[in-house]
Amino acid sequence: MCQQSSPGSKDVFHSxxxxxxxxxxxxxxxxxxxxxxxxVRPIKLVLRESRRRKKLxxxxxFWDAPRNGMLxxxxxxVAYEVMKQLGILEEGVKKLMEVVPVQACSCCKDIHxxxxxxxxxxxxxxxxxxxxxxxxxxxxxxxxxxxxTECYHILDRLASPIIHxxxxxxxxxxxxxxxxxxxxxxxxxxPVVRWARISGRQVGSGRAQVAESRLLKPxxxxxxxxxxxxxRKDSTKEGRFGRVFDPARDExxxxxxxxxxxxxxxxxxxxxxxxxxxxxxxxxxxxxxVGPRGHRVKICGAFKHQQRDGKxxxxxxxxxxxxxxxxxxxxxxxxxxxxxxxxxxxxxxAPAVVELCVQAGARVPVKWKPFMRSDVVIPDVEEKSVVC
Numbered sequence: 001m002c003q004q005s006s007p008g009s010k011d012v013f014h015s016x017x018x019x020x021x022x023x024x025x026x027x028x029x030x031x032x033x034x035x036x037x038x039x040v041r042p043i044k045l046v047l048r049e050s051r052r053r054k055k056l057x058x059x060x061x062f063w064d065a066p067r068n069g070m071l072x073x074x075x076x077x078v079a080y081e082v083m084k085q086l087g088i089l090e091e092g093v094k095k096l097m098e099v100v101p102v103q104a105c106s107c108c109k110d111i112h113x114x115x116x117x118x119x120x121x122x123x124x125x126x127x128x129x130x131x132x133x134x135x136x137x138x139x140x141x142x143x144x145x146x147x148x149t150e151c152y153h154i155l156d157r158l159a160s161p162i163i164h165x166x167x168x169x170x171x172x173x174x175x176x177x178x179x180x181x182x183x184x185x186x187x188x189x190x191p192v193v194r195w196a197r198i199s200g201r202q203v204g205s206g207r208a209q210v211a212e213s214r215l216l217k218p219x220x221x222x223x224x225x226x227x228x229x230x231x232r233k234d235s236t237k238e239g240r241f242g243r244v245f246d247p248a249r250d251e252x253x254x255x256x257x258x259x260x261x262x263x264x265x266x267x268x269x270x271x272x273x274x275x276x277x278x279x280x281x282x283x284x285x286x287x288x289x290v291g292p293r294g295h296r297v298k299i300c301g302a303f304k305h306q307q308r309d310g311k312x313x314x315x316x317x318x319x320x321x322x323x324x325x326x327x328x329x330x331x332x333x334x335x336x337x338x339x340x341x342x343x344x345x346x347x348x349x350a351p352a353v354v355e356l357c358v359q360a361g362a363r364v365p366v367k368w369k370p371f372m373r374s375d376v377v378i379p380d381v382e383e384k385s386v387v388c
Contacts, residue, residue, distance in 0.1 A: 025370035027327055027349055034303050036283040040316045065276075066182070067292070069158045069195035072276050076184035082269035083180050085262040092259030093353060094142050099252055100359050102352075104140035111144050111328055112137070113355045114337025118329055120344050145352045147324045149175040151288045152295055156193040157182065162295035175279075175322045176270060178290045183273050249361070256362035263353045264365070271319050281317035288322055289314065325351040330372040331359065342381055348373030 031037055039046075065072050103117040104110075107125030112118050112135075121133030128134075150172045152162055162170055173190060181187050280289045284302035289295055289312075298310030330348040331337050339347055350358070350372045358364055364374060 022370055024373055027371065036313060040318045071184045075273055075276060078269050078272055079180040079183035079185040082266055083185050085265040086176060089259060089262040089266060090146065092255050092262065093145050095255055096259060096356050096360050097142060100356055102140040102145060103137040104144045105135040106138045107136050110135060111140050111352060113328055113352065113359055114331050116337050118339035120339055120341045145356060147326050149288050149322055151175045151178050151290050153178055153190050154291050157291060161293045162297060164296060164298050167297045175288045175290060179270065179273055179277060179279065182277055182290060253361035256357040256360035260354060260357040260362050260365065267319065267323060270323055279317040279322055280314040281321040282312040283315045284313050287312055288317060328352045328355050330355055332378060335378065340381060342384055343378055346376055346378045
């Protein structure tokens with residue numbers, strides 16, 4: 001008899017039990033672009049929780065980390081682990097894309113993992129009306145699988161927000177990297193102010209004392225980490241476009257398993273850091289900001305940006321905003337990659353990284369099985385009319 005643990009005692013780096021997920025699930029609906037996106041948490045629940053905490057005296061104090069600019073000690077190892085797994089994820093995707101072909105549409109953001117593109121007419125890019133929604137497939141590259149999300153780098157969390165005149169002087173970097181830097185990761189190219197003490201100052205005064213004597217040591221891994229990447233050599237050969245990855249079958253499967261494990265570790269680590277460090281997203285455009293207050297750069301060109309003078313509508317960010325899953329159609333085992341539009345109701349979907357690793361030989365993760373619909377028998381086109 002299975003015993004389910006409480007949500008508070010569940011480790012974020014452990015897999016979720018299988019009985020939590022139902023049999024089949026649909027993806028979240030595509031939100032319209034002519035209105036602001038809904039809040040991650042309904043505003044009524046946020047106000048109700050705020051009134052309850054205020055009534056009980058649970059008012060958040062500005063001298064608690066990370067509100068005072070200091071670090072949350074327990075999240076420093078998580079930041080180093082996320083950066084380590086992010087490098088493994090990027091390298092694994094590059095290697096697997098040399099073995100498993102990936103197609104990308106030249107007119108929209110859709111991609112397809114397979115030797116040929118699918119036939120489902122879902123293109124909404126330029127010239128889609130003349131092609132009746134058919135995709136124009138070309139070869140995909142790693143940025144098509146791992147969608148890059150950039151944000152401005154913050155030197156000091158307690159400093160004033162970035163203004164419009166500083167939009168070219170402040171560097172931009174990956175949003176996940178910026179979140180790890182603010183959580184304690186020391187990046188040599190992006191310095192940051194670390195507050196060491198809070199005595200004798202006011203919050204938001206802009207005068208910080210940097211702890212230069214207390215340097216963080218690089219994180220070496222969780223206890224019990226086997227270090228599966230140490231001492232591993234990649235076998236490569238010279239190809240048409242330079243050095244390409246051409247390993248044995250066992251090495252391909254091992255790379256796929258390592259990549260999909262790094263994908264889940266990055267998602268869980270980012271979700272854990274977002275509970276303490278504020279991440280904001282624009283409700284109209286894909287802009288992300290990692291920090292307590294959103295920047296004031298007027299670069300929003302989405303719905304009704306003229307009324308807002310190009311300013312962003314900041315709200316609480318979700319995990320899919322900072323680390324998009326990039327869902328693609330799942331190609332069942334033994335099925336042709338050219339998926340038929342008449343049978344799209346029987347096809348499942350999965351994140352692009354998961355679909356890439358599964359086709360490379362990795363095991364199907366339990367979390368994504370309901371979305372992939374691997375237990376659904378796909379009929380022929382002739383049998384579609386007699387299927388319930």
